[in-house]
Amino acid sequence: MAHDQISIPLLLFLICTLSAATVNHATLTGKFGENGAMKRKLLDNGLGQTPQMGWNSYNHFPCKLSEELIHQIADAMVSTGLSALGYEYINLDDCWAELNRDSKGNLVPKASIFPSGMKALANYVHSKGLKIGIYADAGTLTCSKTMPGSLNYEEQDANTFASWGIDYLKYDNCHNNGLSPQERYSNMSKALLNTGRPIFYSLCEWGQDNPATWASSIGNSWRTTGDIKDTWESMTSRADLNDVWASYAGPGGWNDPDMLEVGNGGMSTEEYRSHFSIWALAKAPLLLGCDIRSMDNETFELLSNKEVIEVNQDKLGAQGKKVKKTGDLEVWSGPLSDNRVAVVLWNRESSEATIIADWSDLGLNSSAVVDARDLWTHSTIYSIRDQLKATVEAHACKMYVLTPH
Numbered sequence: 001m002a003h004d005q006i007s008i009p010l011l012l013f014l015i016c017t018l019s020a021a022t023v024n025h026a027t028l029t030g031k032f033g034e035n036g037a038m039k040r041k042l043l044d045n046g047l048g049q050t051p052q053m054g055w056n057s058y059n060h061f062p063c064k065l066s067e068e069l070i071h072q073i074a075d076a077m078v079s080t081g082l083s084a085l086g087y088e089y090i091n092l093d094d095c096w097a098e099l100n101r102d103s104k105g106n107l108v109p110k111a112s113i114f115p116s117g118m119k120a121l122a123n124y125v126h127s128k129g130l131k132i133g134i135y136a137d138a139g140t141l142t143c144s145k146t147m148p149g150s151l152n153y154e155e156q157d158a159n160t161f162a163s164w165g166i167d168y169l170k171y172d173n174c175h176n177n178g179l180s181p182q183e184r185y186s187n188m189s190k191a192l193l194n195t196g197r198p199i200f201y202s203l204c205e206w207g208q209d210n211p212a213t214w215a216s217s218i219g220n221s222w223r224t225t226g227d228i229k230d231t232w233e234s235m236t237s238r239a240d241l242n243d244v245w246a247s248y249a250g251p252g253g254w255n256d257p258d259m260l261e262v263g264n265g266g267m268s269t270e271e272y273r274s275h276f277s278i279w280a281l282a283k284a285p286l287l288l289g290c291d292i293r294s295m296d297n298e299t300f301e302l303l304s305n306k307e308v309i310e311v312n313q314d315k316l317g318a319q320g321k322k323v324k325k326t327g328d329l330e331v332w333s334g335p336l337s338d339n340r341v342a343v344v345l346w347n348r349e350s351s352e353a354t355i356i357a358d359w360s361d362l363g364l365n366s367s368a369v370v371d372a373r374d375l376w377t378h379s380t381i382y383s384i385r386d387q388l389k390a391t392v393e394a395h396a397c398k399m400y401v402l403t404p405h
């Protein structure tokens with residue numbers, strides 16, 4: 001057939017393909033409605049295709065913000081090499097603003113701690129190749145009661161944030177007058193989109209109204225739990241509460257079991273290794289919550305594990321979950337791109353134990369032969385059949401990527 005001729009079968013194929021594309025578009029619009037349109041715009045901005053990575057002030061510096069601190073954190077993010085591993089957002093939490101708005105109703109940065117203002121701060125963070133996040137509240141006051149909330153000021157505040165060059169908003173839920181979260185959080189979502197600036201939108205509604213079921217059309221991540229504390233009990237319970245919603249996460253919108261406590265001193269190194277491994281596997285936001293200016297080597301080693309970060313940032317974006325539990329011995333697992341499988345063998349008991357994951361637990365064919373990469377020892381066990389088995393210390397975990405032959 002000459003190149004400039006088109007055969008009848010090819011013509012028919014093209015007609016069918018084009019009409020199928022039209023039907024698909026109509027189905028999408030019908031299914032997702034107005035919210036779907038918003039979601040597509042958020043996705044068009046390219047945000048949240050993988051879970052967000054960065055730092056937030058709250059876990060280590062609640063209400064102890066300053067311009068100098070944020071400068072130094074941004075400097076440390078770069079000088080430690082963490083930014084090169086993907087940690088990009090420097091996020092201010094509660095307490096950055098004056099209690100009163102100005103005469104035009106604008107939010108005002110607290111002059112005693114941010115004398116140069118937010119635009120200058122954003123410029124500084126941007127000059128380091130990083131992005132800057134801010135915090136606001138979908139009620140009348142923030143949780144600390146030291147700054148105003150954004151309820152009924154959504155457009156104005158979103159425009160203020162955009163004018164400062166803000167890249168990320170965490171939107172909290174205190175003092176909300178009992179109004180519906182769907183409405184309050186949608187209003188800010190629309191306001192952010194209307195600014196025309198791509199602003200990552202992180203809903204912090206504490207999982208109260210099951211946001212996993214509605215927030216993916218509004219924002220890029222949603223908290224599934226109340227606040228984490230720097231303890232084993234708090235961390236493990238956040239992991240379990242978040243796990244229930246695994247099927248709702250995916251590129252563009254992530255379940256958020258709260259920020260990392262690694263490096264804050266309340267857990268052992270093995271407990272922090274478990275914390276970081278499970279957050280990575282569960283495609284949770286990796287928002288550092290320690291003082292990265294002075295972290296010790298062990299903390300840095302945990303937070304900078306490239307192979308673990310790669311599981312979190314895998315392009316398939318499937319949240320790994322708990323697939324087997326025998327007492328407090330657990331297997332967590334999820335699919336990765338290229339038919340690989342991520343696995344965490346997690347010993348939540350208080351003494352050493354052997355944990356076994358059978359291929360059937362991991363969704364692998366019974367005849368599969370795999371190479372298992374141990375992401376913490378950086379070594380590979382070749383050609384394993386039937387099951388993955390390891391002895392794991394108390395409160396510790398082993399984390400693997402399995403590649404079938």
Ligand code: GAL
Binds near residue numbers: 058173206
């Ligand atoms: C809580 C929120 C925390 C932190 C705190 C600030 O509601 O869950 O992550 O932002 O408010 O006051």
